[in-house]
Amino acid sequence: MVRRTAALMGVILVTSRSFSDGHLDLVQRAAQAGHRILRGPAHHDLEDLRSLLHGADAWIAGTGAVTDAHFAAAPKLKVVARYGVGTESVDLGAARDRGIPVTNTPGANxxxxxxxxxxxxxxxxxxxxxxxxxxxxxxxxxxxxxxxxxxxxxxxxxxxxxxxxxxxxxxxxxxxxxxxxxxxxxxxxxxxxxxxxxxxxxxxxxxxxxxxxxxxxxxxxxxxxxxxxxxxxxxxxxxxxxxxxxxxxxxxxxxxxxxxxxxxxxxxxxxxxxxxxxxxxxxxxxTPHLGAQTTQAVDNMGALSLADVIAILAGGDPAHPVPVPLAEENR
Missing domain, CATH: 3.40.50.720 (NAD(P)-binding Rossmann-like Domain)
Known part of the structure; x- marks a missing residue:
């Protein structure tokens, strides 16, 4: 059996507070796929995230802003998985220009x-x-x-x-x-x-x-x-x-x-x-943004976002890609 080394493991930055906080152990699921979960702040402040983004291969993002400046700070980033449905906080044009696919979790919550x-x-x-x-x-x-x-x-x-x-x-x-x-x-x-x-x-x-x-x-x-x-x-x-x-x-x-x-x-x-x-x-x-905070929804959002990240890091296609806007020159 070939053992994965730490150098081969993908680093998945997670900035959603409730990721793996339900019944499913998604941290263990990521480890079984050869990846390590790295936690970051939910507010997405760039200065607080900069050092974490620098080594991240994937980002499971909460509701905070995901901007081109965030992408610039993440030279290894291969995917942003929105933990939820809405993607208005993500600069989809910048993701497109940098070749970074974006996914979300439709229907999970x-x-x-x-x-x-x-x-x-x-x-x-x-x-x-x-x-x-x-x-x-x-x-x-x-x-x-x-x-x-x-x-x-x-x-x-x-x-x-x-x-x-x-x-x-x-x-x-x-x-x-x-x-x-x-x-x-x-x-x-x-x-x-x-x-x-x-x-x-x-x-x-x-x-x-x-x-x-x-x-x-x-x-x-x-x-x-x-x-x-x-x-x-x-x-x-x-x-x-x-x-x-x-x-x-x-x-x-x-x-x-x-x-x-x-x-x-x-x-x-x-x-x-x-x-x-x-x-x-x-x-x-x-109420304090608790509409999606049920055990079932947390499990659904976490499992869907992680599955898409694992698929992309393995060279496959995600199940829930977010359509990105066409570049201006191609319209």
Whole structure:
């Protein structure tokens, strides 16, 4: 039997906090394939990562930015595997120019995030966190909520997570609308929703849940006045999908009855967000980016990202490549 030496082992830099934190021992799985896991900070600060990137053959990246400067600091890098679905934090053009394939983990956390979206809807409609806080101060006064089954729910973005939300809503019985420019109407209907335009969805829904990619602003001061008074807005996607100051004002003037989110714009750097103002605490629910944090999702994301890394380091093709933009001169 030929023994692998340390010199032959690939170094896989991992900057996702939860990698191999579920039931699967992915560190051991990497070792069995002849590779070593090297941990790095999730914030992706280049100065903190520079020495780690220099020796990395592969990078399983969290949600932090992956820029051309990161690539320049990693002369041996053969692949970036996004631990999750979204790739807006990765400079795909720079990866293309340097010949570095990018992969992601489509569907790995869809069930977990869909579950969380439903949980946030119920929490906002029934004032669950506020009720818990008040009971702990001795206040047993009742705030009357609304039933999910009596609402019209609008799903913005009808990919795997949006469709998972629709499937779960079927047990509650609301009217379900969906806006997605990339899906034919018959597909939307077959998967449990009425296809509508984005504007019609925002005008009609009592509950709006966002499942669109980041890098765009869908809820702002222009759109909010056209929404139904008392709408509940749920965001388990990206913080930059909303104008936080405009949403805070809409909560104060009654346009929105509640905002429930798993993210803020800037996440942990957003502790000064206008949505965290004390006077909005009874109408705003924010969880710390835990929508995908289930044991099952962590195992799925880790296993898929590691499998693609191992395949590429062995000279094969990944199962989940991310399409990269064409070079400008080839368009």
């Amino acid at each position: 869809a069930d977990a995030v869909a579950d969380h979206a439903i949980g946030l809807m119920l929490a906002a409609l029934r004032f669950i966190p506020d009720g818990d806080r008040r009971v702990r101060t001795g206040d047993w006064g009742v705030r009357r909520g609304r039933e999910l089954g009596a609402a019209t729910v609008g799903i913005v973005g009808f990919g795997r997570i949006g469709q998972g939300v629709a499937a779960r809503l079927s047990g509650f019985g609301p009217r379900v609308l969906a806006a997605d420019p990339f899906l034919p109407d018959d597909v939307v209907r077959a998967r449990g929703a009425e296809p509508v335009s984005l504007d019609d969805l925002f005008r009609t829904a009592d509950v709006v849940t966002l499942h669109a990619p980041g890098g765009q602003q869908l809820v702002d001061a222009d759109r909010l006045p056209g929404m139904r008074p008392g709408t509940v807005l749920v965001n388990t996607a990206r913080g930059d999908l909303i104008d936080e100051a405009a949403v805070a004002q809409a909560l104060r003037d009654g346009t929105l009855a509640g905002y429930a989110a798993d993210t803020l714009d800037g996440d942990t750097a957003a502790h000064h967000s206008p949505l965290l103002a004390p006077d909005l605490a009874d109408r705003v629910i924010v």
